[in-house]
Amino acid sequence: MHHEIHGRLDADAPTLVLSSGLGGAGAFWTPQLPLLSQDYRVLVYDQLGTGHSPATLPEGYSIDDMAGELLALLDEVGIGHCHFIGHALGGLVGLKLALLRPALLDGLVLINAWSSPNPHSERCFAVRLNLLRDSGPAAYVQAQPLFLYPADWIAANSERLARDDAHALAHFPAGDNMLRRIEALLAFDIEDALPRIATPTLLIANRDDMLVPWQRSQHLAEHLPDARLELLDYGGHASSVSDGDTFNRVLLEHLARVAAPAVATA
Template identity: 30%
Template sequence: MPYAAVNGTELHYRIDGDRHGNAPWVILSNSLGSDLSMWTPQVAALSKQFRVLRYDTRGHGHSEAPKGPYTIDQLAGDVLGLMDTLKIARANFCGVSMGGLTGVALAARHASRFERVVLANTAARIGSPEVWVPRAARARTEGMVALADAVLPRWFTADYIEREPVVLAMIRDVFVHTDKEGYASNCDAIDATDLRPETHGIKLPVLVISGTHDVAATPAQGRELAQAIPGARYVELDASHISNIEKADAFTKTVIDFLTESK
């Protein structure tokens, strides 16, 4: 199981595709309360055309959960540090939710390291203190099992939850085993982040993907994000918050078409 020491934190990562080949890189960044396994539906298709780097955000999966609170600068810096460790000069980037927020920071502040960026089910400002402060507190005091029934139904439509109980069981298993302090510290990072003043300065090609039924990062917020970034594209899928799983085929095709189109 590969790890990299990045910014004083051991980050778990995985590479698919020919690591030593010449294909372009794409980096995949997970949502809050998940891990790199959330990208399983995309990996086979992406790795035919890209070298695919997935990683567990600090405080998630098999990555370390250093004492928080965390900041968006740390989350973005972890990506850059991982790229430096693996000698990746430039890459494409795709993130969902918290991973998308990380992508906004990277696109706005470190454009020279990236080719194209996909921001899925996210916004430049996600939620409010009324959401994040009690959620972080509950994670710390009651643990992840107590949060699961409140959070996970917001990730998928009711039809999908009824249709895919095995998928939901696996996602729940990852969620409840997320380090509670790591989860809470990432809530702190999201709560402290408002990148709306920086979006107008993004010059990279950007694709924004929203879910029609997403209540955590609404389509209105997705459209606002796309409209704020010069030249950004907007696509809406018939899904809730974790659209890369609920509408896996459409999500994968949309991302690959965007990443491989002629400039």
């Protein structure tokens, strides 16, 4: 898979692995990279079948497959320990990593993630699937901001969103890849396994997320053995974009407590 490593490269640098949501592209984290790369080694990647990682995803493709692909990548580049940061679908990949290889993870940050389907999110994804199947990628891309951002932010950023829409449509996953990815996240259910995930976890959720109710993060906080919930008032499903200042502050404060970056030496 296409990947990039940013920031510190010295042996003492703590490593962050950033995993994007349904879109799958590492570019989602562009607003965070200048801040994180000051103190950390940061790996971002395009998930298989998205961005610069072309592939044809098979029927039955799953979050387990996504986790296995990431483990293979981390082995390839020699990352044996990391703090994992995952947004939405990326958070599901992180939960699966914590079950498959707990020794890999020094910590988890899960942003608007979940452990099993819920009726509201299922309805939202059903609408997105129907748009994709019946109206095509252009309609899917046009509707996407409605699920990701607050209404006032959308109204204030129409020119930016027009550029984003054009880029997303030009780089839309080939064939049925997006359908397979939506099916994978809808099938994800690890409720019975939550007590076995002992990795220290920060959960970030937004009260105004209209795609994934913030109570899904509260549920994770109540059922994971070592988890803390940071509940934000504004930003929608993708507050790392729509309210980056608040999101970045919460993330950096957390990492300063748990990742303890050493001072780089010349």
